[in-house]
Amino acid sequence: MYCVRKVTEDLYWVGANDRRLALFENIHPIPEGTSYNSYVLTDEKTVLIDTADWDVTRQFRENVEHVLNGRTLDYIIINHMEPDHSASLALMREKYPDAVVITTAKAVTMMKQYGLTDENVQVVKEGDSISFGKHEFTFYTAPMVHWPEVMVSYDKTDKVLFSADAFGSFGSLDGRLFSDEVDYQRDWAEPARRYYTNIVGKYGMQVQKLLQKAYTLDIEYICPLHGLVFRAAKDIAYMVEKYDKWSKYEPEEKGVLICYASMYGNTEEAAYLLASRLCEKGMTNVEVRDVSNTHVSYLISSAFKLSNLALLSVTYNNNLFPIMAEFVDDMARLGLKNRKVAVVENGTWAPQAGSILVKDLEAMGMEILGEKTTMMSSLNADTAEAVEKLADEIAASMR
Numbered sequence: 001m002y003c004v005r006k007v008t009e010d011l012y013w014v015g016a017n018d019r020r021l022a023l024f025e026n027i028h029p030i031p032e033g034t035s036y037n038s039y040v041l042t043d044e045k046t047v048l049i050d051t052a053d054w055d056v057t058r059q060f061r062e063n064v065e066h067v068l069n070g071r072t073l074d075y076i077i078i079n080h081m082e083p084d085h086s087a088s089l090a091l092m093r094e095k096y097p098d099a100v101v102i103t104t105a106k107a108v109t110m111m112k113q114y115g116l117t118d119e120n121v122q123v124v125k126e127g128d129s130i131s132f133g134k135h136e137f138t139f140y141t142a143p144m145v146h147w148p149e150v151m152v153s154y155d156k157t158d159k160v161l162f163s164a165d166a167f168g169s170f171g172s173l174d175g176r177l178f179s180d181e182v183d184y185q186r187d188w189a190e191p192a193r194r195y196y197t198n199i200v201g202k203y204g205m206q207v208q209k210l211l212q213k214a215y216t217l218d219i220e221y222i223c224p225l226h227g228l229v230f231r232a233a234k235d236i237a238y239m240v241e242k243y244d245k246w247s248k249y250e251p252e253e254k255g256v257l258i259c260y261a262s263m264y265g266n267t268e269e270a271a272y273l274l275a276s277r278l279c280e281k282g283m284t285n286v287e288v289r290d291v292s293n294t295h296v297s298y299l300i301s302s303a304f305k306l307s308n309l310a311l312l313s314v315t316y317n318n319n320l321f322p323i324m325a326e327f328v329d330d331m332a333r334l335g336l337k338n339r340k341v342a343v344v345e346n347g348t349w350a351p352q353a354g355s356i357l358v359k360d361l362e363a364m365g366m367e368i369l370g371e372k373t374t375m376m377s378s379l380n381a382d383t384a385e386a387v388e389k390l391a392d393e394i395a396a397s398m399r
């Protein structure tokens with residue numbers, strides 16, 4: 001049975017939700033699922049804009065059939081060839097063999113790599129336009145947002161930007177389609193941030209280039225490939241502002257992400273002492289996370305959001321604790337920079353974690369606050385005083 005929603009007079013959302021998938025890209029937990037968004041335009045010509053993952057093929061196919069209402073499909077626009085959006089392309093082409101695929105040259109190469117034919121394809125370049133009747137679409141390349149073949153499509157008639165992965169989010173839609181149908185800032189800002197920072201975070205420069213193109217367009221709707229559709233001007237402005245900050249690696253808020261790696265609770269104790277001292281000094285925007293029981297994608301999201309980090313780690317095999325190392329490596333891989341970081345190390349005979357953290361963080365362009373603080377096994381009066389001093393340094397750095 002179909003389940004679609006109308007976006008504009010001639011445009012329908014024909015996507016589907018997936019709550020069975022545990023890990024997005026088989027790496028990032030999605031406890032609230034995800035949506036695969038696809039759209040059908042019914043004009044003089046019919047146009048499918050992107051497809052969907054195999055997991056939701058049955059629902060997706062029924063949705064497309066319903067909206068076409070007996071008509072054939074004339075065009076399929078492929079903005080992004082990643083299989084979560086293109087896996088059902090083969091099925092659509094089998095069902096609608098005359099449909100012309102509109103996409104970039106790089107996407108055609110990928111189509112062949114995925115075993116699809118390159119016949120009946122119309123390649124478009126930056127700024128090309130195609131009219132489907134009342135609606136004229138213009139295509140803009142968006143390489144590395146999030147793969148090299150990506151383009152976005154702009155419907156000049158209804159001022160709709162089909163933004164591919166940009167402006168997407170984790171999370172199942174659950175009947176709601178538009179950001180103005182939810183409390184977006186309360187319920188969706190975090191999954192949108194976790195999606196952006198972990199999926200597209202590495203490509204800040206390329207996102208900036210896409211934003212520069214978007215600024216030249218009059219946009220009333222943003223239709224991404226995951227998550228909610230934006231039509232309220234305030235929500236579009238909110239998301240554009242977030243994307244501008246995230247892609248420049250600028251923090252959204254003054255605050256401290258305190259991450260600790262602790263084997264027996266001693267380093268953990270220092271983390272809570274630091275958090276308490278910060279709150280006493282008036283800095284209550286503090287998040288404390290145990291790296292051992294928090295998936296790194298959540299740590300990355302908070303690290304992008306906040307101005308300061310405090311990393312406290314035990315030494316393990318004469319090195320950094322492996323799970324803390326994974327977090328630091330992930331930040332480096334995603335290009336996060338411009339954060340102020342305090343470091344506390346712990347060790348029972350040869351503490352090493354602090355020196356390794358400082359070296360890795362400086363290589364990323366982070367500013368190290370205060371002295372590296374060293375604990376020998378557990379907190380004592382001296383190290384508690386050092387943690388207090390660190391809290392002073394952190395608080396001072398935010399004034």
Ligand code: FEO
Nearest residue numbers: 082084146165225
């Ligand atoms: Fe949702 Fe880059 O694909």
